[in-house]
Amino acid sequence: MPVLAETWLRKATQVSDGQHSEAALLFQQIRTKRLYEPLTTGLPIEVKFEEYGRGIFAKEDFSGGQMVWREVPIISAQTSISLKAPACSQCARSLLTAIDYFGDDVLRSMKPAERRVVAKYWPQVSIIECPKCQREKYCSEDCLKAAWYQHHQVLCPKKNKAAVELYDFCDKGELCTEGYWSAPFSPMSVARIWAAVIADVRRAVKQAREDGADTDEPTVEMWAHAKAPYRRFIAYGKAGHAEWAHKMVDLMNRVFNNFPDGINYKIDNREFEGRYYQVACNCQSFSDPLTPYRRFLSRMKVDSNSKHVVPYMASIGEPKEAVFGGLFALHACLNHSCDNDVEILDCDVGGFPGIGVRARRKIAAGQELFSTYIDTRTPRAERRAWLFRAYNFWCQCRRCQFEGDGPEECSHCGIKPEQGKYFLGCANCKRAWYCTPKCQKIAWKKGHKRICKTKHSDVVSSVEEPVREQIRKLADLFYKEMPKHLSKPSESK
Template structure:
């Protein structure tokens, strides 16, 4: 058998050399069936055959199979990188190459592939740059739809108007009161005088005249609007609202709705403010950008103020969307913010490392950390580990045995929040879902073919938990209301928290992984309690890109290993264990949707960085100030490897996040030695301008441009250290 396999292996290699790729693939398939011992090498060989044949999907599948069998296989990393690049999955391709470089930093094939990937990323970059952000509008991307529960809040705010501010439809103040006998000439003179007082900022005198005019004609729209403007300039917000309130809605122009909305913001009656600003936007046909921007500022404050109440930051809405700002000075090294994930899921690549499915707490044992070295230790060392390694309890769902938790508290919490909806014991439709996760994204499709069902770079459990959480909340509301069918209000309330997360993508998720949607639909066809959650293609696409645009990776910062090291510091037996310690414990990597983190924008000159953190005994994330941050300054993190050259950074950001970076570093670093970074003058043919002597990332046509650029901002950029890039500059 061995001789036959060796001969077949030689023949397959000859087929590859002769470019008979179909024949080679057939032979490697036969080898994989006969002799699984060499499967890593043969999966890679067959995958390269698929790649040469132009079947990148099959090549990526073989590469992933090889990686699952041997995580240290550089050949598998290269195959996955090449296949991902051909499929247009550039971020995933770069990740595979980075993984390969960690295993073998000197592998020439990877560095050459990275150069090719760089060229692909930069293709058509100049053409795209000419329309940088020309079509982007943060305001138009954000909805002004009514939030669930706003009807009750609107009623409450109207009661506040009536009780606290005495604003109501008083018949004596109503526009229905017949006007008194009028003197048109006198009224004209009073209006002119009031206008002169107003422009001279003699507001009390202008107010007195306009109030007199309104007593003469309470129904006059111009008089009401003029007096409201005077009250507005005097910051008498209830008076502004009172004058606008009595004007019938049909007669309120867009400007009235907008100014009234501003007054409601000052009184912080946010639902009324949104209502009035929404009307202003609608009446202007969406052309009043100020009203639309104010609406989003109110909405963001409503959503995020409760989350930042005890933190030194606040969330605001800018021309680029939501952003985080410092409420006070934050010194370098201090915590900028802490964020507790709304949804977490363990990565498929680390699913073999035990951790709590509900809170991400590490559950590694001595057997997992020390591996084979544990059996080679002496009795004293083993007793030390037995005495000081924390007792880790793995508590599994007693119904399905598919999910592992760190405690009964987490198990019960997970059950109420999401697991009761997707537990396979009560929901057989979820069986396939858990099988695909256990198999690293692979499974059988509806037509019985073994394929990669899930192709996302995060676990499908992220989407599953979002949907399961929504369904679980709807079930609870149905039970509380004593109804058998969910209402539109039930669904809206349950989905509301996830409206915080933007979603943008160019390729429909269904196109990328057509077999995933039927799996999700089967898992949520029966959510228990007579509830069915119909996952549509639009829903799948939207949730997928919510995750893709907002996820943050993290891991448990304090593991049983860390407790063990702390426990043995005073035990002399610990000296004998030191030689068996690895650099770091195996980490169960998680992805998380964090509401505050998702509002943080990118800068290649970031002033904060994201770190893992233990928050109230549970893993979470925090941001740490990289330098002193002043009050009012925006908090920036990085979305990509910022050690790359400017042109490549901008191209990666555009391909990955659909925006062109305009941060200070991108403004004061150059694109190429053939163009002056400051004045954009082109160098003579076959010539290069002199580079900045310190950073080598900016080029100038002369000393004058270099000095001007240094003064304007290059000084800050130049003095900021950056790590070595994966790509050569």
Template structure:
């Protein structure tokens, strides 16, 4: 002990106390602070998280975790810990000062990266697959029949090659040159006449037929144009042939064939031009998006399209502030670990809080008569359990649906490895050990149950289709069909989830190695990474907007029992939020803007918890709907840094374009003020600065006036809060 520093001696002493009592959160929090002082930030973070496992409201642990994560460059985790702390104590000066330091670090990283990273580096097309969807082969055949019957075009019959002598071929070529020149000069009818002569002389020349198809298209004679391109044999079709065919088939509402043609065009693009010639790839995604999301938007005044930033939601009617643009239900849910101590339905996300959950420590302080009174009025919340006792449901219906959907695959009664995963959830992401510290097995902000459910849903559906077809194992087509619900969600990540969470990867791999009926599902590292980031990129937190406490209050308002007056002083508590995270297919198409025009609200959809996307300000037909991913009251530089750090894109919304960073740079022309000088700012919002009146007027006309009032209100709100 003599060779140890004072801090190290304290660490050894505290470790002895922890060994004697491994459930005391304050001991872990104190050792975390000692590790931090010794600059052992990883150990400090692990100890703080262990303390929070035992007491999620341990303020010392929240501060210690926030500081350690900040030192390790884990800004999002640091912010999450500090945010949890402020929810407990909104005026905690330590956290407030630490948050300022966090902001400074984020901005410093932003300024460093902004010099070397292009702001237009995001390529949405590269994140989207062109895989054939299950059932497309049958749809393709159906569309061929439509072409044959409705348009009298037979794509199964190609134009036969012909043999002509050289003189005739040259003569045809001269008319083709004439057609080319006429078309170039805008003389389309003359071009058509010339190309008709050329094709008449050399009817098997596919280049001439391609040119005629393009001229037919110029004239709006799309049936004739389609007849020509379809007639060209596949080996003879050039990239422009496939492009034109895709465009025409899209116009005639034959989406599967249009996708096929655009896919072929994309495949023919030279490797050196893959990142620049994106027309075919983008058009492919536009058709696919309409196919996938058309049925989801039928009942709402919105549509989904594909843009430079990927899928996006657009208004089809005038939307007024305060109304719902659309509502959405999740394809998979999982309770957020931070609220896993509160009861909620594991299938639909319904809150099932009891009087004890709501009143907390006050419950035991109430008289027996008051407790009896509350119990009589409180709605029935007794959960329905699976026989494994690891999942609870709000109804028999939810229990049956969960079993059919996924739980039959991951139920611990049938799957031994599943018990380990449920234990980790119970322990807030940790694996408890008989000796030594717990292992941090799950670092995601959401529950690992989400990933398990995704695989459970896929495997259960594959088994259902396999048995319906009387097969011994699923075919490739069956597997593809079972995965269909999750094709609506993109997946993007740059760091290895497997390396961060090897224990969880091992558990998931073992969970699905034997799915019953001789069925196995290999969770490869690539599969784990893809599903992890698919959830990470698309999750939305939600919960019950109407809880047992709300129903209790409705009954209480109608009762004439005198005990209701005695209870009033105990009813000022906030309703405990039973939070879930879900993947919502239509909601996941919303893009971010700091000047967002919609906001996501908790609500009920078809009698179950879901989300309502509410209009924040009037939206015209054709305008895109934007939500926000972050706190947009933060300064521009901090917002953009946070968005790049967390979501890997630079925001260029109107707010980011017309708000400045500080008075040393002109917001409009980016001119520097010079050493010791400052530019004058907008007198209203005080969030933009200009080198001249000319720049101020230009900025006002280009867009500053549309966001000035919004920034002014934010500044006013921040001042009021202080």
């Protein structure tokens, strides 16, 4: 029924030449309900399409600090700059071993009791490589099979010779290479979308043959069905990026447009930019919140001998995290506010790394939830300029309304001071400037009071207690019992 309704409403919009706004809005509302209602079943949120677009709304009241929902990505890839940190290529679980962290030399230098602490409390890590290419590592047979089913059957360098060049480029860990790439997320994030589409079409063709079809040619419907999960992710960006990254476009086309079975995906400039901006606009970074290192810190506390391992850890420091970029179906529906009422955290979701969306303050039922796309500590002018370039909107949130751009203009009335003079700023937040105490009082009552007292928010944080704090507690425990003639090692940077 919803699909039939969408068809007629789309026709109504076309017949009216886009002038019938009610039909267009109703079409989007029905489509949004069809796409997202199955994803929000059992959750205290709903996705609605209103006058200014899609958004997530609370179905019940939330208190500050309450977890609203948790989510795993529909597709993800490890960032190129963190590839040296071992992790499961499919689920993002950390594969850090004790040898990876301490190193053979340090482990050999430890006393037997210290080595026993490491052996006893460092979690067992299972590492399984792709048996064909040995270029992907997984935490389990299940993840290996899931990756092969979803995308790796298309991207495996053993089966796809053109993919060798793509893997080699990603292994370099370069964020900006003229002609190829310019983004913090990995090219593999985009490649896995095309690979997943091809893999889905292959399965559909195989099923059709088993059902009696007399051709191996995929239908338009098969391609549409395979692409459907990724239509949820809105893309916006400046045209012409594909021309700048022309070498990567050519490489991707060689990777996905060369299969002997004829199920190929042509990657031209338009297709490349569409998928690139889908990932650029919706990609959320996340990491394993329960790494072997963190679990080791938690477990070793119960052993009195653990205090002797702490100096080694203090010298080595925290291990580099494996950071992934993922597309999350519900998270992508969150709109932005510099005065965001929810925050995104690394989170364990049913035993797998993912994200959690947590309320920062009280949220009433029916209220739209807002995340932030940027570190809100950034000055207002820079925030708004970046958001306009990246997402094509001029932020009008409460924080942007009641902060200013500098002492050269009153943040309330907009008047400018005499040449060579400047207005005084808010003594508390130092982010708003006023020409008179009257303007300051008016702005305070209208909304600056709320903004002035609201803490700024990072784009991402961890749901776990910070690792640095845990290791400091262990270090303090050790130094209290340490003989006075031994010196305290310097704190690692």
